[in-house]
Amino acid sequence: MKVNGYTTKRNRVTVVCLLFVILTLLLSGCTQATAPTPGEDESYPVYCYVLNEDATNMYKVEYRFQSLTTDAKIAELLQQLNETDEDKDRYAVIPKSLRVEEWVLSDAGELNISFNGEYKELSAVREAVLRTGVVLTLTQLMDVRSVSFTVNGEPLKNRQDEPVGPMTAAMYANRIGEPTEVIDVKLCFVNGSKTNLTTVNRRVFPDDYEPMEKYLIEFLIGGPTDEEVDSYDKSEQKPIAALPKDTRILHVITKNSICYVDFSSEFMNCDKSISPIALLHSVADTLIRNSSAVDTVVITVEGKTLSTYRNIDVPTIFRTSDLLITE
Amino acid sequence: MSFTLFLGIAFCGMVSCAVLSYILISYNSRHLFDASKTRIADFVSGFSYDIERTGFPYGTDESVSEELYLLAENYHGRVLVLDNTLRVVFDSFRTKNDKTVVAPELLDAAANKTHFSYDEDNKTATYACLISSKTSKDPVYFYLRYDVTNELNRYHTSRRFITMISLCLCIIIFTVAIALSVAFTRPLRRINNELTVIGNGKFDERVQVRSNRQVADITDSVNRILERTHEMEENRQNFVSDVSHELKTPMTSMKILSDALLMSGEELPDTVREFLTDINSEIDRENNIISDLLALARMDRKTDTIHYERAHINDTLDIILNRVAPLAESKSIEVVCESYRDIYADVDEPKIITAITNIVENAIKYNRPNGSVYVTLNANMTYFFVTVRDTGFGIAESEIGHIFDRFYRVDKDRSRETGGTGLGLAITKEIINAHGGMIKVYSKINEGTTFSVRLPLAKPVKSGGKA
Numbered sequence: 148m149k150v151n152g153y154t155t156k157r158n159r160v161t162v163v164c165l166l167f168v169i170l171t172l173l174l175s176g177c178t179q180a181t182a183p184t185p186g187e188d189e190s191y192p193v194y195c196y197v198l199n200e201d202a203t204n205m206y207k208v209e210y211r212f213q214s215l216t217t218d219a220k221i222a223e224l225l226q227q228l229n230e231t232d233e234d235k236d237r238y239a240v241i242p243k244s245l246r247v248e249e250w251v252l253s254d255a256g257e258l259n260i261s262f263n264g265e266y267k268e269l270s271a272v273r274e275a276v277l278r279t280g281v282v283l284t285l286t287q288l289m290d291v292r293s294v295s296f297t298v299n300g301e302p303l304k305n306r307q308d309e310p311v312g313p314m315t316a317a318m319y320a321n322r323i324g325e326p327t328e329v330i331d332v333k334l335c336f337v338n339g340s341k342t343n344l345t346t347v348n349r350r351v352f353p354d355d356y357e358p359m360e361k362y363l364i365e366f367l368i369g370g371p372t373d374e375e376v377d378s379y380d381k382s383e384q385k386p387i388a389a390l391p392k393d394t395r396i397l398h399v400i401t402k403n404s405i406c407y408v409d410f411s412s413e414f415m416n417c418d419k420s421i422s423p424i425a426l427l428h429s430v431a432d433t434l435i436r437n438s439s440a441v442d443t444v445v446i447t448v449e450g451k452t453l454s455t456y457r458n459i460d461v462p463t464i465f466r467t468s469d470l471l472i473t474e
Numbered sequence: 475m476s477f478t479l480f481l482g483i484a485f486c487g488m489v490s491c492a493v494l495s496y497i498l499i500s501y502n503s504r505h506l507f508d509a510s511k512t513r514i515a516d517f518v519s520g521f522s523y524d525i526e527r528t529g530f531p532y533g534t535d536e537s538v539s540e541e542l543y544l545l546a547e548n549y550h551g552r553v554l555v556l557d558n559t560l561r562v563v564f565d566s567f568r569t570k571n572d573k574t575v576v577a578p579e580l581l582d583a584a585a586n587k588t589h590f591s592y593d594e595d596n597k598t599a600t601y602a603c604l605i606s607s608k609t610s611k612d613p614v615y616f617y618l619r620y621d622v623t624n625e626l627n628r629y630h631t632s633r634r635f636i637t638m639i640s641l642c643l644c645i646i647i648f649t650v651a652i653a654l655s656v657a658f659t660r661p662l663r664r665i666n667n668e669l670t671v672i673g674n675g676k677f678d679e680r681v682q683v684r685s686n687r688q689v690a691d692i693t694d695s696v697n698r699i700l701e702r703t704h705e706m707e708e709n710r711q712n713f714v715s716d717v718s719h720e721l722k723t724p725m726t727s728m729k730i731l732s733d734a735l736l737m738s739g740e741e742l743p744d745t746v747r748e749f750l751t752d753i754n755s756e757i758d759r760e761n762n763i764i765s766d767l768l769a770l771a772r773m774d775r776k777t778d779t780i781h782y783e784r785a786h787i788n789d790t791l792d793i794i795l796n797r798v799a800p801l802a803e804s805k806s807i808e809v810v811c812e813s814y815r816d817i818y819a820d821v822d823e824p825k826i827i828t829a830i831t832n833i834v835e836n837a838i839k840y841n842r843p844n845g846s847v848y849v850t851l852n853a854n855m856t857y858f859f860v861t862v863r864d865t866g867f868g869i870a871e872s873e874i875g876h877i878f879d880r881f882y883r884v885d886k887d888r889s890r891e892t893g894g895t896g897l898g899l900a901i902t903k904e905i906i907n908a909h910g911g912m913i914k915v916y917s918k919i920n921e922g923t924t925f926s927v928r929l930p931l932a933k934p935v936k937s938g939g940k941a
Contacts, residue, residue: 201585202581202585203578203581203582203585203586204578204581204582205576205578205581271558271559271560271612272558272559272560272581272584274559275559275560275561275574275576276560276576276581278574279560279574279576280576305559306558306559306612317573318572318573318574319573319574319575319576320570320573320574320575320576320577321575321576321577322575322577322578323552323554323570323575323577323579323617323619324619327569327570327573355567355569355570356596357567358552358566358567358568358569359567359568359569400547402543402544402547440568
């Protein structure tokens with residue numbers, strides 16, 4: 148999992164892009180997924196989604212643009228989506244029978260693609276594959292924020308006869324487990340006072356192989372980044388890594404809005420100066436504040452309910468109303 | 475043969491062991507997830523009823539999603555339910571809710587009704603299937619990715635176990651192969667040893683190995699052949715002996731007559747006298763040959779038994795050396811004798827004298843002018859050794875094997891010159907064999923020949939009377 152610094156300034160996009168290229172090169176040995184990066188830079192390839200012969204796998208192939216303007220690039224990608232190369236087991240996402248009649252890119256970045264009437268003949272699965280392939284391929288362009296379909300001059304409607312509307316990359320996934328969107332999380336670290344918490348905002352792009360709750364706790368175990376520590380002036384406010392680094396998460400289950408977290412015994416080995424209550428709250432607050440599905444947290448160690456931590460009585464159940472800090 | 479047999483058994487055993495363990499392991503791996511697949515399929519068939527009953531995902535009944543969360547928890551995994559357009563309607567992780575997911579597992583399920591795969595590295599298995607219900611024409615996709623650490627551990631344990639068992643089996647097969655090959659070839663080796671002994675001249679002995687029926691059959695066949703050859707050999711010996719006897723009588727008469735003619739004192743023409751002298755010496759030579767033949771025939775037929783008597787071998791050797799002294803002198807050959815100790819042995823002394831004299835005479839006859847002959851005598855606890863080393867012409871390697879053959883001569887021309895019968899060494903060998911001894915020859919062309927004789931100090935117990 149990789150984390151990039153929090154920034155919203157549009158004029159620094161190019162710098163961020165370049166940073167990504169360098170990072171990707173540096174971390175090329177790392178198997179973790181990296182955030183989707185728009186293919187604006189000439190040296191950075193985009194991917195075109197294609198199918199295998201029996202349409203049981205949609206996968207991406209690298210593609211490098213020939214042209215520079217956005218319109219030409221859209222045309223190139225649509226051309227690629229139509230292309231079939233049987234020798235390479237590469238079959239077009241847009242079926243042969245289907246024709247793209249025209250496409251229009253609005254100023255707001257919504258790309259509208261008009262298909263002929265054949266669209267309605269597609270099977271449900273094939274239609275889903277087509278939507279996914281087209282949206283995931285085209286939204287890689289910086290200027291294309293969403294894609295909408297028109298069939299026979301009418302906006303596309305779903306099975307319930309509701310209009311589908313503009314589709315973004317976040318609505319589609321090619322693999323279960325692959326990350327789909329960048330998420331902003333608020334991590335509650337124990338701070339320099341060792342009895343209180345400091346909230347750190349972080350933009351993350353986690354895998355989807357484990358529940359989100361598990362990734363949140365992993366962030367806490369990983370501790371704050373140097374940048375996050377440096378952004379606070381007073382030492383009491385600076386976030387610290389309170390959870391022992393070798394703590395393993397044995398179990399994270401959320402049901403009925405209760406998140407059950409089971410730590411390995413290493414959890415008990417944290418720094419003696421840190422307040423156990425702050426430590427437990429760091430976990431509970433982070434979970435409750437970031438996951439809408441969690442309003443109660445139960446922490447156990449090696450399957451046993453925690454009633455004391457180093458001979459100090461601690462609460463075993465943390466509810467939304469118990470949060471240590473509120474904003 | 476023993477090694478080939480061992481290789482054969484070991485190879486067959488190990489190959490069948492490997493094949494067996496491969497079959498077991500692959501069977502194991504094929505059926506590794508059967509139990510969990512069945513359990514999930516059971517759940518899915520129950521779940522399809524729930525869909526019909528509640529109209530999930532469009533209904534409001536919470537119990538269905540409750541059930542799915544429970545399933546995810548029980549399997550330490552993730553459950554997804556998608557509608558027919560591959561939009562996620564339930565995700566136990568919640569992250570993919572409402573998203574359209576075109577994952578290969580789901581596309582495979584769409585094409586083939588069910589999908590199953592497992593990921594060895596992440597220790598997870600994926601089960602996906604298409605659920606059709608009667609009430610709704612649109613099918614629903616069910617996806618479960620679950621933890622298979624236990625299954626994989628069990629599989630690895632059983633694989634280790636099978637591998638270990640087959641390794642143990644291999645070791646056992648290896649040992650059995652060695653034991654079997656040794657057991658099979660031992661009687662054959664023993665037969666070979668006995669045949670070697672027989673081939674060395676003990677033709678009246680028989681092969682005694684009878685470890686199993688097949689070997690006993692071989693033994694019987696070999697013994698029959700030996701019996702036949704023995705009979706033929708006896709016939710031949712009888713023939714030689716009879717002929718020699720028949721020849722000897724007229725030869726004696728001829729000798730007396732020619733002697734009488736030469737000593738009659740009558741004046742004979744020079745040519746006649748010369749021819750008579752030649753005839754006389756030829757008759758002498760013929761007589762020698764006949765005597766040797768008779769001696770051999772007697773040895774062969776065992777009619778001439780060995781009369782063991784205690785003898786002082788050093789004295790015996792002196793007698794021999796004295797006997798050959800004139801011959802040595804005439805050829806100006808130096809004969810050196812070295813005795814390391816006093817030796818007394820049970821031997822048939824006259825025969826031993828004949829045997830060793832033959833060797834020493836040969837050493838003198840086939841020597842260079844002014845050469846030497848070294849005779850040594852030594853003994854250990856059971857045997858005494860006589861070695862005769864000369865500085866003669868030596869015997870070619872190809873001929874060494876034949877020198878004990880009857881009438882065999884290494885150098886035909888020189889033999890005639892030196893006047894042998896070609897039977898001397900054959901007689902020597904017979905005598906030494908009859909004593910239970912051994913004779914060996916080492917020779918190097920142009921350097922000389924060494925005969926070494928080994929004879930037992932005491933009368934052999936086993937074949938004492940007969941041999």
